[in-house]
Amino acid sequence: MQATIVTIGDEILIGQILDTNSQWLAQQLNAVGIRVVERTSIGDTAEAIRTMLDRTLAQSDLVVITGGLGPTKDDITKQTLAEYFSSKLYYNEIEAHHIEQLLARRGIPFTPLNRAQAMVPECCDVIHNAHGTAPAMWFEQGGAVVISLPGVPFEMKHIFEEEVLPRLKERFSLRSTIHRTMITFGIPESLLAERIAKWEEALPDHLHLAYLPAANVVRLRLSAYDVDEEVVGREIEAQFDTLRTIIPDNIAGMEGASVEELVHNALIRRGETLAIAESCTGGAIASKFTAQAGASAYLLCGVVSYSNDSKCKVLGVPMCAIEQHGAVSEEVALAMAEGARAITGATYAISTTGIAGPTGGSAEKPVGTVWIGIATPAGSRAVCRNCGTDRSQIIARATAYAIAMLHEELK
Secondary structure (H helix, E strand, O other): OEEEEEEEOHHHHOOOOOOOHHHHHHHHHHHOOOEEEEEEEEOOOHHHHHHHHHHHHOOOOEEEEEOOOOOOOOOOHHHHHHHHOOOOEEEOHHHHHHHHHHHHHOOOOOOHHHHHOOEEEOOOEEEOOOOOOOOEEEEEEOOEEEEEEOOOHHHHHHHHHHHHHHHHHHHOOOOEEEEEEEEEEOOOHHHHHHHOHHHHHOOOOOOEEEEEEEOOEEEEEEEEEEEOHHHHHHHHHHHHHHHHHHOHHHEEEEOOOOHHHHHHHHHHHHOOOEEEEEOOOOOHHHHHHHOOOOHHHOEEEEEEOOOHHHHHHHHOOOHHHHHHHOOOOHHHHHHHHHHHHHHHOOOEEEEEEEOOOOOOOOOOOOOOEEEEEEEEOOEEEEEEEEOOOOHHHHHHHHHHHHHHHHHHHHO
């Protein structure tokens, strides 16, 4: 079974608000075995809505629409849907009473605009919105279903979970869609693909592999559609067991696992501590750890030594090292890590110093050059990484490289 998700609103098209509705709906539909073949956004015009319906009903068994059900004149979804399905609007007394009572509790008068929200197409099944003033609507045509939901996220989610999902399960005979994801790190996507090429080629036709790269991490997702969840779930786990023997040193974990979570758990388990000294990453590494509950058990200190003066005064980096080798150098990265470890007494310390751009680069040290240092009970070392050309990308990649370096040390 295939579905299309459509968000309606000029505010989405111009980037004024972020479309989180379609992402959430895609997760919910996939979880019950409905394959989403398209997610799209359109403007608040009748022509756009009609064109969208003509196209999506030709390819999908289910079309889920959010947005355009408010009380103002620019919200035309309901009227357009009524016209599209050759129907008229009528005043639904039950919905009108609910809207009036809801507004009264909020101290808001029941105006003609609010009354208009109780007008619904005669041809639809009205789906009650217990948390807002815009009811949802269920249409059927030629075996396909069109569902129109309010765009307010918390209202949409309540309606979908409490009302729509049970109806979909009753209306359609659904089989499972399965997604399982393994998180790999420390190996580029192209090299990873070469390493696992034979494994990938041997996958059965009903298992689909996707590469999902991010900073120093590649997620490998195996998917199967319209299958027996228990049987295929075991099959996917067996495939991942085989993969563990091919790239044993590059697996961070499953599903939502991250390298920082593995480091977090290892430090707590071992009773060891961490200090962080950051320059170009500006606290991004520390934030990865402080975002996790329980980080206070091991994270002793995070220093953002952005200036050369702070590197010297706070971390004890020799000024002669900066003058001779530059702030972005192996010597300074090592001194930063060693200084952070010395002033805190931490078991481990990691550091970053680099050129995040867009200016400041040179032929010898172009934008994106980052030195990462680590100090441990066994000694210190530093590595240089080229982290790209975009400032945010450079910070994200340097952060990921530093955490991966610590993870490798802990292993």
